[in-house]
Amino acid sequence: MAETKEQIKLRLVNVHKSFGNKKVLSGVDLEIKKGESLVIIGGSGTGKSVTLKCILGLLNPDKGYVEIDGKRLDKLSRKEQEKTRSQIGMLFQSGALFDSLNVWENISFQLLQNKKTDAEKAKKLAIKKLAQVGLPNQVADVYPADLSGGMKKRVGLARAIANNPNIIFFDEPTTGLDPIMSDVINDLIRSCVKTLGATALTITHDMASARKIADRIAMLYEGEIIWIGTVKELDKTKNPYVRQFVAGSSKGPIFVEGKEAE
Numbered sequence: 001m002a003e004t005k006e007q008i009k010l011r012l013v014n015v016h017k018s019f020g021n022k023k024v025l026s027g028v029d030l031e032i033k034k035g036e037s038l039v040i041i042g043g044s045g046t047g048k049s050v051t052l053k054c055i056l057g058l059l060n061p062d063k064g065y066v067e068i069d070g071k072r073l074d075k076l077s078r079k080e081q082e083k084t085r086s087q088i089g090m091l092f093q094s095g096a097l098f099d100s101l102n103v104w105e106n107i108s109f110q111l112l113q114n115k116k117t118d119a120e121k122a123k124k125l126a127i128k129k130l131a132q133v134g135l136p137n138q139v140a141d142v143y144p145a146d147l148s149g150g151m152k153k154r155v156g157l158a159r160a161i162a163n164n165p166n167i168i169f170f171d172e173p174t175t176g177l178d179p180i181m182s183d184v185i186n187d188l189i190r191s192c193v194k195t196l197g198a199t200a201l202t203i204t205h206d207m208a209s210a211r212k213i214a215d216r217i218a219m220l221y222e223g224e225i226i227w228i229g230t231v232k233e234l235d236k237t238k239n240p241y242v243r244q245f246v247a248g249s250s251k252g253p254i255f256v257e258g259k260e261a262e
Helices: 048-056 078-085 104-109 111-114 119-132 137-141 149-160 177-198 205-212 231-236 240-249
Strands: 009-019 022-031 036-043 063-068 088-091 167-171 200-205 216-221 226-229
Touching: 009 048, 022 048, 022 063, 022 200, 022 226, 048 167, 048 200, 063 078, 063 167, 088 149, 104 111, 104 119, 104 137, 104 149, 111 119, 111 200, 119 137, 119 149, 119 177, 149 177, 177 200, 177 205, 200 205, 205 231, 216 240, 226 240
Parallel strands: 036 200, 036 216, 088 167, 167 200
Antiparallel strands: 009 022, 009 063, 216 226
């Protein structure tokens, strides 16, 4: 049965994006259902981050469009676009914490900037979000420079969920973490998304992370979605590009720079 428009939270239709002569996206079509956790996998330079930036409005597609809740973003006024995108939370790959602000100020940054609450209430909210990602109250007054990589990721996650968003983006959430901390972050992502009832979109090349947090997985290759399915379907697919990527093999249809010289 085809999904009704009301069931689709986020839709990309024939999205193209080039930089000069370099074509990055060549017609991305993708639908993400409300409350679904979808993961986009693919190698470096395949267009994962560009796809995310087109949704966030950091880049404008050369062709095609993005819809949120059935509304084409390119047809909305700037004010309406800002309102629509205000429902989005984001966990950046590097954490992107402000070094000059302590943890609670980082978590409540948007609330404080928009003057939606006072400092006392903002700190209480930040402490509540810290608890959701497994960090104690004392961390609230610490500065990012004094945090480990795993703690920075947790603080970044707390900031991403601070406004109770109904869409959350995760950009390579386990990059730079050891396998154990990566698993902790994956569990927290899954828990936070479920608690909020949010729709999640993650981009990653970490297959352990993809398997843990995804309801469905889509593979992006040469600017197009070439496969999409559940984790169980991933393990059974005969798509040679997906099989090569999942296996992490240099042998297969995906071009590997320098392979011929070996």
